[in-house]
Amino acid sequence: MYRRILLLLLGLMLAGTGWSWGQPGPPGPPGMPGAPNPDHELGGFQERLMEIKRAQMGPALGVDQQKVNKLLEIDQRYKPMRRQMIMGMKNDWNRLQQLMNQPRPPEAEIQTILSNLKRRRLEMLNLQQRQGDEEMALLTPLQQARYLIYLRSLIREARSIKGGPGGPGGMSPMPPGGPREIPVSRPPQ
Numbered sequence: 001m002y003r004r005i006l007l008l009l010l011g012l013m014l015a016g017t018g019w020s021w022g023q024p025g026p027p028g029p030p031g032m033p034g035a036p037n038p039d040h041e042l043g044g045f046q047e048r049l050m051e052i053k054r055a056q057m058g059p060a061l062g063v064d065q066q067k068v069n070k071l072l073e074i075d076q077r078y079k080p081m082r083r084q085m086i087m088g089m090k091n092d093w094n095r096l097q098q099l100m101n102q103p104r105p106p107e108a109e110i111q112t113i114l115s116n117l118k119r120r121r122l123e124m125l126n127l128q129q130r131q132g133d134e135e136m137a138l139l140t141p142l143q144q145a146r147y148l149i150y151l152r153s154l155i156r157e158a159r160s161i162k163g164g165p166g167g168p169g170g171m172s173p174m175p176p177g178g179p180r181e182i183p184v185s186r187p188p189q
Contacts, residue, residue: 045158049154049158050072052154052157053068053072053154054068054072056154057071057072057150060150061139061143061146061147061150062143062146063139063143067139070138071138071147074131074134075131075135078127078130081127082124082127085120085123085124086124088116088120089117089120089121089124092120093117095113096110096114099113135147
C-alpha cells in the first residue's frame with residue numbers, strides 16, 4: 001500500500017503537472033496567449049530531475065550505471081501514459097467543478113464523470129503497479145528497499161525545488177507549522 005501511494009505521488013509529480021484536486025485548471029486552452037505551458041515551464045525542471053536521478057540513483061541504490069539507465073528507461077516509457085491519464089483526470093475534475101457550480105447539476109453527467117474518475121484512478125494504479133513490477137524485477141530486495149527510500153527523498157527534494165507542496169505558485173493546503181486553533185466565541189446562555 002505504501003509503495004503504491006509513493007509511486008502514485010511520484011507518477012503525478014514526474015508527469016509534469018502542477019495541479020492538485022483543489023486548484024482550478026489553467027486560465028485558457030494551451031497555446032493561447034497568457035495560458036501556461038506546463039511542458040515549457042517544467043521542461044527545465046524535468047531535465048534537472050533526470051540529471052539528479054542519473055547522478056544519485058546508482059550510489060543511493062548500490063547499482064551500476066547500466067541498471068540506473070534501465071530504471072530510467074522504464075520511467076521514460078511509462079511517463080507519456082501517466083501524463084495522458086493525469087490530463088484525462090484533470091479534464092474530468094474541471095468538468096465536475098463546472099457542473100457542481102450550476103444551480104441544478106445534471107446527476108447523470110455527474111455520475112459518468114465520477115465513474116470516469118474512479119476508472120482512471122484504477123488505471124493509474126494498475127499502470128504504476130506494472131511500472132513498479134518492472135523496476136523491482138531489476139533489483140534485489142535490499143536494492144528495492146533503497147529505491148523506495150530514494151524515491152521518497154527525491155519527492156521531497158523535487159517539492160522543495162518546485163516551491164513546496166503546491167508546486168510553483170501553488171498554495172499549500174496547510175499554513176506553515178500545521179493547523180492552527182481557531183477561536184470561537186459563543187454567546188452567553
